[in-house]
Amino acid sequence: MRPVPYIDIHTHSTRFTKDTVTVQNIFPGEGFAPFSGRNFYSVGLHPWHISTEEENNEALQMVEEALEFDHVIFVGEAGLDKRSETNFAEQQRVFKAQAFMAEEYQYPLLIHCVKAYNEVFELRRKMQPAMPWILHSYSGGLEITEQLLKFKFLFSFGSLLFNQNAKVLETFKWLPLDKIFFETDELEEHVSVVYKRGAELRGLSADALREVVWKNFNRIERTLVDRT
Numbered sequence: 001m002r003p004v005p006y007i008d009i010h011t012h013s014t015r016f017t018k019d020t021v022t023v024q025n026i027f028p029g030e031g032f033a034p035f036s037g038r039n040f041y042s043v044g045l046h047p048w049h050i051s052t053e054e055e056n057n058e059a060l061q062m063v064e065e066a067l068e069f070d071h072v073i074f075v076g077e078a079g080l081d082k083r084s085e086t087n088f089a090e091q092q093r094v095f096k097a098q099a100f101m102a103e104e105y106q107y108p109l110l111i112h113c114v115k116a117y118n119e120v121f122e123l124r125r126k127m128q129p130a131m132p133w134i135l136h137s138y139s140g141g142l143e144i145t146e147q148l149l150k151f152k153f154l155f156s157f158g159s160l161l162f163n164q165n166a167k168v169l170e171t172f173k174w175l176p177l178d179k180i181f182f183e184t185d186e187l188e189e190h191v192s193v194v195y196k197r198g199a200e201l202r203g204l205s206a207d208a209l210r211e212v213v214w215k216n217f218n219r220i221e222r223t224l225v226d227r228t
């Protein structure tokens, strides 16, 4: 039996391999390839790219237009980044707009979050959206993760899993398996390398982990199917 595909839930790479379903991130206005069955996209206004209100509104409009393409499956990456130089109040306005957009059109939201888990948590708590919110390159410790779990957040892990000292290793080992995804983001590696590391940390085979993440992805897909 052929193993289920790997899922690379967040990547900036255009490399595709047959055994992998990718969700490549693009920014508003960027072009993307026709659908080949495995290449999905996320489109969003990144907190690093916040500019004037007027320009941001134009970019948000482009995000909305990109959602018309069937293989654009997430809004994102969108989010909050307190380490970025861009205006934080405007980051919040733009993030909120995309969170509402995701909810209105029924897309999962892929989130870039640096030093702002509390703000993202508060927004979800207040909004109570039905759509899944995925925190990419997740780095949170156990305490905040427990809070986030109560509000049904999902978590994607990448290069941080290779950092021996990262507090997120503890979180990763503790999380229920149905909440996790893997990503390469900026990594110049195939996502199988991250699966392998994840399997090691969880004491599972890489194949078992493939099954788990495949199911997790299909659970989000079902949300997408419900839209039609």
Ligand SMILES: [Zn+2]
Pocket (backbone or CB within 6 Å): 010, 011, 012, 025, 077, 185, 186
């Ligand atoms: Zn990214």
